[in-house]
Amino acid sequence: MEAEVDSLSVLSPPNRLGRISLQPTDSNMFTGIIKALGTLEDIRESNGVTTFRIATDCAPDLEIDESIAVQGVCLTVVSHTDMAFDVNVVGETLSKTTLGEWKKGQKLNLERSLKLDQGLSGHFVQGHVDGVGTVSAIEIEQDNRHVWFEVSEEMADYVVPRGSITVDGVSLTLARVEGPRFMITIIPYTWDHTCFATLKEGDKVNIEFDIITKTVVHVQKRLP
Incomplete structure (x- = not known):
């Protein structure tokens, strides 16, 4: 049976002194430091789900299922090309944020999720809009x-x-x-x-x- 691993850290192999260290892994937190801008390229709706396509220079570096903050909202990358990426949004998010008012062509603040071995330049941001x-x-x-x-x-x-x-x-x-x-x-x-x-x-x-x-x-x- 596989052992459960803490979502915030993993055990590294013992070093030559016999010690085991904790190594940070990815998290779903942000810092509020904007690293890239995107442009809303397309809006599609199907079966109660809205898909936004966002064009940005950082699209080639993204991964499927990666968390990304768009205008402060934590969303999941569901697909991407070298030019743009897609995120899906449900009605609850549209009604509780500004996403329901987005228009094609508008600029959007983007931030990829924080890795725990990175420096924290801003403050801890969850991407959960209040x-x-x-x-x-x-x-x-x-x-x-x-x-x-x-x-x-x-x-x-x-x-x-x-x-x-x-x-x-x-x-x-x-x-x-x-x-x-x-x-x-x-x-x-x-x-x-x-x-x-x-x-x-x-x-x-x-x-x-x-x-x-x-x-x-x-x-x-x-x-x-």
Whole structure:
């Protein structure tokens, strides 16, 4: 009978000193650091499943069944060519994220899943969107953009000043918080190398709150 292996690590063979070490394997986590952009090339629907075809330069490196974050949503690569890849989405995901409003030709933030032997540049991101927010204002100060977002009152408990948050898959820091409204300052590099370059007032965005913040709030709400 085959032994069960922990999904986060595997036992390597003993070294010459007789020690056994744990070696990290792949995970389904992300960092919120966008490494590539894609373009929505096609949308197909069949038997309650929507298939998005996304063109990107990183398509040749992808693998079938690989997890990839698209606009902050963890999806699975079901097929790919050297030019594009396909992901399948069900109605629940379409209704709880911005995916139901996607249009052909729009740009998309992409991030492949984190390997546990990589450095963590952003913060731990699951790709499980907590809800949709709205861009309420964009203020320009020299080369920087101060972008205000608004979320529901229910989501406001997870908005923590100077905490981490993921907006459309991008790891960001909360600069100011005013109830369900919060402001993020976006530096020129991030603005130019993500889909934020096309952001405007009224746009909907995918929001994922920091997993540690969500856990703490969840526990506190259940304390007597």
